Amino acid sequence: MDAAPGRIVVTAGYVQALTLLARVLPEGAFALEDPGLPFHREAVRFAGRDVVPLPVDPRGAEPAALPSSGVAAAVVTPAHQYPTGVTLHPDRRRALVSWARAAATVVVEDDYDGEFRYDRQPVGALQGTAPDCVVYVGTASKTLAPGVRLAWMVLPGRLVEPVMRAKRLTDFQSEALGQLTLAEFITSHAYDRHVRASRSRYRRRRDLLLSALEGYPLEGVAAGQHVLLGLPGGAPAESHLLRQAAARSLAFGTLGDHWHDRSAPHRAGLVLGYGTPGDGGFPAAVTELARLLREETGGRPR
């Protein structure tokens, strides 16, 4: 990354970073990944912006699909796309930066779970390749807890003053107690130790999940705290599986929750988060999930 202190603004979590940008960027829609988190689309719209879909394929977000004008920002999750788990392909990283420079807009890099990569070297932040047109946003929500409400933006220089002004006029400043606590946590190296220990713990959970679901088409397994299980054409509907899961006290997300246009035909899939339940309940939950899938999809998959 390329993060001079003078270009870092601390916010009360990722959603505030996103909505502050929606207040200060030049006129235009925000392109959000499709599929992507519906809550972020709702927050951007509440800030007064139109939302346009940024399609995601197996190489990640596809900027060629963006309109040639009228878009103020493309918001992406390069390290581990949510919910598909795709890592943004190098060609796409270059294409996104080219698009942003040509359109004089920005790419917002939502690095929500970049600390958790299991099978290879961490992927560098997109921001490091183009600090002039990428806004990086990191967060403590996945490494510590969502209740911490601390995120950090690394901004192109021209956006520092506008974002600070919008922050000041929205909630004056970020609270100090949590920031001082986190600073102490970082400088004492306890934060690094915590992230390393969490990475090992989530890797073990992921490995248990992959082992229990061996043979199923799992995607995005290399990082993060969730995997995507693609449902083949003949499989039961997402909604049916959700109901059957609830009857067994299991919960997961579905791809269907994440499309911009839910009425259009789409591939189906289950978004399986493995951050919960606690270590005591996790193995039994995984076993129950595997049993559900075996029974509902008619035996072991191909």
Add this chain to the structure above:
Amino acid sequence: MDAAPGRIVVTAGYVQALTLLARVLPEGAFALEDPGLPFHREAVRFAGRDVVPLPVDPRGAEPAALPSSGVAAAVVTPAHQYPTGVTLHPDRRRALVSWARAAATVVVEDDYDGEFRYDRQPVGALQGTAPDCVVYVGTASKTLAPGVRLAWMVLPGRLVEPVMRAKRLTDFQSEALGQLTLAEFITSHAYDRHVRASRSRYRRRRDLLLSALEGYPLEGVAAGQHVLLGLPGGAPAESHLLRQAAARSLAFGTLGDHWHDRSAPHRAGLVLGYGTPGDGGFPAAVTELARLLREETGGRPR
């Protein structure tokens, strides 16, 4: 007050409470006290609202001056008006509530320093007399520290869902660490002890200031952390006194900073905060301030 738990929303400080209301109240301008804090006018405008002046006289905010329509909220500081220090007169309290009911709008009660009242019983919150049309906002910024960023709104029932939605779509939720700490502080009674000790400390500071400035026309002395020193017609200009003060390492505000229309003729005055400097430096600062006023206004005042 009339504060059922289900009508309380915790925000990241007063400014966020104000700007959330600016997002969700029905169309219309916000009436803000004149004189009043310029920053609040800026924040309300940034949230997309027009600001109209709500004149303040020796009985406090005067709702009769409000236009008969087109105003969505009147924002007042009833306990201790900022910056004049006036306590809202009972007639005006009734008039504000009548106005709000007739216009189907709300009064926002900014109780920024209600904990600090020295010479008589605390004034009841306006909200307690009309919970259907008054939004109460309390804050930890004066009792603890501005860096805490915790405020609490008590809302008419109809506004709870809209405000919670706006909060969620702006920064998702308030941070938990400071809230849990404050909750522990309150339930252990340490918060009450701290407020009582602070009240004694600020009263001593105020008494020292009043004693040093005896004979000057001081207003709003019964509460808070500041007094207003009215400047008579023949006195030097506020800007001159500010410069002379700076040369002696003194700082204060002026009434002139607080008018909506700074180009119109207005009475002059100095806003003397006594929350700083620390106890070690405070007596010397007060002595220096008294000397400055004596020299600049030509001897002791009448």
